Amino acid sequence: MVSDRKASEEAKVAAAENSTMSGPLVGTTRPSETKGSPVRRKSDLAHLVLRLLCMATSVIALSFMVTAREASTVSIYGFQLPVYSKWSYSRSFEYLVGVSAAVAAHSLLQLLISGSRLLRKSPVIPSRNHAWLIFAGDQVFAYALMSAGSAASGVTNLNRTGIRHTALPNFCKPLQSFCDHVAISIAFTFFSCILLATSAVQDVIWLSKN
Template identity: 75%
Template sequence: MMNGRKTPQEVGIQLPETKVAAETGTMSGPLVSATPVRNFRRKTDVIHVVLRLLCLFTSVTALSLMTTAKEAATISVYGFSFPVYSKWSFSDSFEYLVGVSAAVVVHSMLQLLISTSRLLRKSQVIPSRNHAWLIFAGDQAFAYAMMSAGSAASGVTNLNRTGIRHSALPNFCKPLHRFCDRVAVSIAFTFFACFLLAASAVLDVIWLSKY
């Protein structure tokens, strides 16, 4: 035709080219750009699970070491021998550490079960921003609590090792060295669990900044 219209034959030739161009644009656009995002989410999900597992292990270790810390011995004050018996429940600071560690064990186990089940189903460990904020608040609160419990228990342990100056109060850790060593290792694992909870909170912040 001379009036500018395309013949049906010309339209039929150009339609496949338009379809191919549309398909090419779709493959090179959103599908390709979404791949790095999925990979990043997968890596963060795996790191979440690993941190939960490590936090569960350290908090259980701190709890078990402290609750089994007890020993009997004899001390000498001004030439007189006295039998002594030490147990974790005799100190309020040690009881505080046990309570906080038990709460962290429950928190870590719950989050580990949820994260692992989601990871095995190949779904996101953190499904929404509200869930991420909730986990962040819990991790941060428990991290501060573990730091507080470890610091309080460290003060009591240091007093047991050094005694009180200008008084007859001896170094209890000399006759009760197994008790003090067990308590010291428990406190060390308490601070390690605090570090892991803080790392998990930082990872939550990174997730929130990305999404």
């Protein structure tokens, strides 16, 4: 009688242990959350590639703008006048240079942090606070790039079309190289903005899943 009761109690304890191991402990771990899972690795690599591309496009935009300078002559009222144009003569172009430099520095910092975590096989985004921080940074810099690109586009368009109702010409005809450098810089500025916006969307997706 005593042995039967003891055997029954041992069977209950074993059943409880099996239930615990097969239920809460095992069931709460999702395959995508395990260390080094393919899903997490792909997400981390995509994050790293976005940072690398954003840094590259920002550096290209910065490089083309700071090398935008040219000297030539222009005809006004029949007189040939020498003209010299440089990026630093425009506040809008200076603003674009400053924002591009800041975005390049931000992207480089995030690239170094993400790369070091990836090499250690740690999550690129370790916590929700970190995700919110980089999301806010990406948003701010994306809007700043959009603002800088739009301001610079207005000045460039004025240079290409001239000023109506006056004899002032299209300055991009004699200053073709200068205007081409500025146009390429603006194009890469908007490309950087798109990349940062994509990174922000990726941050939102991560936050929604964690």
